[in-house]
Amino acid sequence: MLLLLAAITFTSSFEGGALGRVERAGPGHYRCAVPGQSDQDNRNRQASWYAFRVDDAAGKRLTIDLVQLLGEYNYRAGTHAVTARTRPLVSTDGTRWTHLPESAVEWVEAGPALRLKLDVKTPRLWIAHQEPYTNARLAALAREFAANKSLKAETIGKSVEGRPLFLWTIHDTGAGGEPPPAVWLMFRQHSWESGSSLAGEGVVRWLLGATAEARLARQRFVWKILPAADPDGLAHGGVRFNRNGYDLNRNWDLVLPDKTPEIAAQKQAIFHWLDEGRTIALFLSIHNTETSEYLEGPPVEFAPRWFALLRDGTTFHPSRPDYTVMTATTTEGKPGRMNVAQALWRERRIPAFLMEQRVEFNEKLGRYPVAEDRLSFGAGLAQSIVKLFAQER
Ligand SMILES: [Zn+2]
Incomplete structure (x- = not known):
């Protein structure tokens, strides 16, 4: 009898895939490097994205150590995005994702490493830091609503590698009067933060819905949506820098069309x-980070009320008691260190905010956030904005 023993293989050759060097450490034991990404000066390495597939391991017990986790944040060394409380997600079909249970994950301080202990049951097993959200998934969403008259899609430019940068406008013409203000929403400045895209999809699905509230929201505001600020990063499984190494949520005080188109x-x-x-009622860019969840922006009158609406009416579970007034820059005295909110406020007094949403356990949800939670947040976000400005009238 001839036994064909297929070797276990690791691959990240798919959209959004990311995996560094893989070394065999023993029988069924592999060390998988998280590739990470550094900026144009080879600083600020962040290793917060991995997405790969293990093939031909069905029936085996595997130990996978995720290694090379250490990095630097805002020039502070020794930080790591993957922590003892990280729960990677797995999928057996590349579509439906579930968090690994606590028993399958172990933090190894020496290294450090995050050790995954997997009883593999299927020929293919996908593993990722968050549920992936690719350009293909965004294109499918756009196709789904292509015939919707309230949505207009345009291309406002191209990325470093020539991918289109989309701007979606959602609006219904109202009864006339003053031209309505814009609500400007930005997603995925950092390509690893796939939860940002899920929130964006939640906004779009709610706004294009048939409810009276959504119809009113479409008439009252012009919703401007930048659904993927870094399409190259989505394609390549990047972390937080564009293909030239520039952080797309820094560098807003400089305009470098060749470096950061x-x-x-x-x-x-x-x-x-x-x-x-025209006017902008508010601007918001949505991000993910590991443990904290907060809203920061300029010292505008409505900010505390908006914070309260988000806290009380959505999945937003802030780790800070109040909304935070942002600083002028992320790194004092260094050009190229202003984020989008800081620069829009400084240059044109746009009430521009940033929100971080956590990846790790969310006590308000009672679980690690899943896609449904992000989508539901998006719907709640749009409603909070309508409520905020309805109160103001
Ligand atoms: Zn970010």
């Missing part, structure tokens, strides 16, 4: 709206 195009689209005499 993404920022140049986004900034131009936003300022063009203002230059046409």
Whole structure:
């Protein structure tokens, strides 16, 4: 009898895939490097994204150590995005994802490493830090609503590698009067933060819904949506820098069209709206981080009320008691260190905010956040904005 023993293989050759060097440490035991990404000066390495597939391990017990986790954040060394409380997700079909149970994950301080203990039951097993959200998934969403008359999609520029930068406008013409203000929402400045895209999809699905509330929201505001600020990063499984190594949520105080064409195009689209005499009621960019969840922005009158609406009416579970007034820059005295909110507020007094949403356990949800939670947040976010400005009238 001939036994064909297929070797276990690891691959990240798919959209959004990311995996570094793989070494065999013993029988059924592999060390898998998290590739991470560094900036244009080879600083600020962050290793917060891995997405790969294990093939031909069905019936085996595998130990996978995720290694090379250490990095640097805002020039502070020794940080690591993967922690003892990280729960990677797995999928047997590449579509439906579930968090690994606590018993399958162990933190190894020496290294450090996150050890995954897997009883593999299927020929293919996908593993990722968060549920992936690719350009293909975004394109499917756009196709789903292509015939919807309330949605207009345009391309405002191209990424470093020539991918289109989309701007979606959701609006229904109302009864006339003053031209409505824009609500400007930005997603996925950092490509590892796939939860940001799920929140964005939640916003879009709610706004394009048939409810009276959504219809009113479409009439009252022009919703401007930048669904993927770094499409190259989504394609390559990047972390937080564009293909030239530039952080797309820094560098907003500089306009470097050759280095950061993404920022140049986004900034131009936003300022063009203002230059046409229109207004922006608020701007928000949504991010993910490991343990904290917060809203920060400029010292505008409505911010504390919006924070309360989000805290009380959505899945938002802030780790800070109040909304935070942002600083002028992330790194004092160094050019190229302003984030989008800091620069939009400084240059044009746009009430621009950033929100971080946690990846790790969320006590308000009673679980690690899943796709449904992000989608539901998006719906709640749009409603919170409508409520906020309805109160103001
Ligand atoms: Zn981010």
